[in-house]
Amino acid sequence: MKVLVAGATGRTGGPVVEQLLSRGHEVRAIARSLSKLPPKVRDDPNATVIEASVLDLTDEVMAEHVDGCNAVISCLGHVMDLKGLFGEPRRLCTDATRRLCDAIEERRPVRPIKFVLMNTVGVRNPDLDEKRAWFERWLLAVLRYAIPPHRDNETAAEHLHRGVGKHSTHVEWCIVRPDSLVDAEISPYEVERSPTTGLFTGRPTARANVARFMVELVENDELWSTWRYGMPVITNSGREAG
Ligand SMILES: NC(=O)c1ccc[n+]([C@@H]2O[C@H](COP(=O)([O-])OP(=O)(O)OC[C@H]3O[C@@H](n4cnc5c(N)ncnc54)[C@H](OP(=O)(O)O)[C@@H]3O)[C@@H](O)[C@H]2O)c1
Numbered sequence: 001m002k003v004l005v006a007g008a009t010g011r012t013g014g015p016v017v018e019q020l021l022s023r024g025h026e027v028r029a030i031a032r033s034l035s036k037l038p039p040k041v042r043d044d045p046n047a048t049v050i051e052a053s054v055l056d057l058t059d060e061v062m063a064e065h066v067d068g069c070n071a072v073i074s075c076l077g078h079v080m081d082l083k084g085l086f087g088e089p090r091r092l093c094t095d096a097t098r099r100l101c102d103a104i105e106e107r108r109p110v111r112p113i114k115f116v117l118m119n120t121v122g123v124r125n126p127d128l129d130e131k132r133a134w135f136e137r138w139l140l141a142v143l144r145y146a147i148p149p150h151r152d153n154e155t156a157a158e159h160l161h162r163g164v165g166k167h168s169t170h171v172e173w174c175i176v177r178p179d180s181l182v183d184a185e186i187s188p189y190e191v192e193r194s195p196t197t198g199l200f201t202g203r204p205t206a207r208a209n210v211a212r213f214m215v216e217l218v219e220n221d222e223l224w225s226t227w228r229y230g231m232p233v234i235t236n237s238g239r240e241a242g
Contacts, residue, residue, distance in 0.1 A: 001070040002026040003218055006054050006096055009036040011183060012118060013075035015211035021046055023215065028065055030054050054096045055089055062103040071114040071218035072100055078149040090148040093117070093156040101164050104171050114224060115160070115173040116214050121195050121202065122150060123157050123177065125231040128194055136199045157231065166229050174217055174224070175231040178205040186212055190237040193230065203235040210234055 003020055007013040008029035017037075020027050021044050030050045031037055041047050050057075050065055054076065057065070066072060076093050078084040089095060097117055104113045122140060124130045132140070143150040160173045179197065184206035191213065197203055213234050216223055 001218060002028070002068055004028045004030070004066055004069045004072045004100075005075065006030045006072070006100065007075035007077065007118075008041075008049075009033065010075045010077060012077075012181070012207040012210050013073075014038070014041075015208050016073055016075055016214055017041055017047070019211050019215045023219070025219075028069065030057075030065070055092065055099070057099075059099065059103065059106070062099055063106045066100065066103045066113070067107050069113060070111075071116065072104070073116045073118075073214050073218065074100065075118045075214075077118070078152065085147065085149060091152055091155065093119075093149075093152045094159055097156045098159050098163065101159070101171050101173075105168065107170075109170055112168070112170055112172045114218050115164075115171050116217055117156060117160060117173065117175045118210065118214070119157050119175045119177050119231070120150075120153050121177045121179045121233050122199065123154050123175075123231070125175075125194065126158075126161060127229075127231075130194050133198060139199060172224075172228050174227045174229070176210060176214055176217075177231050177233045178207075178210045179203050179233065179235045181205055181207055181210070183207055184236075188237040189213065189234055191227075191232045191234050193232065195233050197235075205235050209236060 005017050008017050009031045017027050017029050026046045028048045032053045034051045157175050164171050180202040182204045186208045189209040
């Protein structure tokens with residue numbers, strides 16, 4: 001398969017790229033800095049690196065990069081410093097999602113392209129009756145207005161739900177919602193339709209597991225048909241969850 005990865009230098013995007021390459025897929029990696037990619041990725045004949053900030057790509061160039069891909073995985077996330085939290089681009093995940101999906105639509109692929117968006121358990125699935133305690137709803141409302149990256153995650157998911165919808169002949173999507181991210185090796189993990197824990201009792205989720213699940217989504221059509229247009233919540237399983 002040929003997969004375009006946005007946020008390829010990230011702590012989840014990196015493992016996504018490495019896992020795709022190790023499983024024999026071709027990868028087009030969008031990265032702001034080539035030097036942040038490990039040499040084994042840069043030197044891999046199956047990897048093409050697009051050195052650019054994703055939102056700086058013109059529509060035309062973006063369409064060229066999605067052309068011929070079977071899937072797009074977005075692992076973009078705001079850098080956790082003052083500039084990343086409160087500076088521009090405030091709509092990094094939303095605008096990248098919108099423009100990448102528009103680029104796919106523009107190319108009119110014969111078979112639909114799988115679009116996998118890394119999101120968060122703090123964003124609710126509007127298709128399901130997901131309940132939160134009143135103080136969690138209050139906290140999420142505060143985050144929505146006080147912390148731009150949270151709002152960005154919400155609007156990125158909204159774009160797939162409402163903007164792309166479920167009837168496009170060119171784009172199918174899945175929004176992956178990890179719980180509390182940790183850096184750890186691949187381990188057993190669980191995938192649920194909705195959060196099973198509260199905001200303050202979250203379970204760890206290894207970034208490597210998120211990467212594994214996203215790679216399997218694009219590889220495995222049966223798994224894809226289970227989660228297409230869904231917002232699976234992923235956590236480490238059993239004892240690993242602590
Ligand atoms: N922290 C948690 O517990 C948690 C839980 C659930 C979900 N999430 C969500 O998971 C997502 C990714 O998490 P992560 O830890 O893998 O992220 P990360 O390691 O911070 O990676 C973010 C990626 O986005 C890129 N990026 C950041 N700002 C950019 C900009 N202005 N223009 C272009 N690219 C930009 C980074 O590029 P550079 O390498 O060049 O900076 C990097 O490739 C985020 O959306 C986050 O909200 C987090």
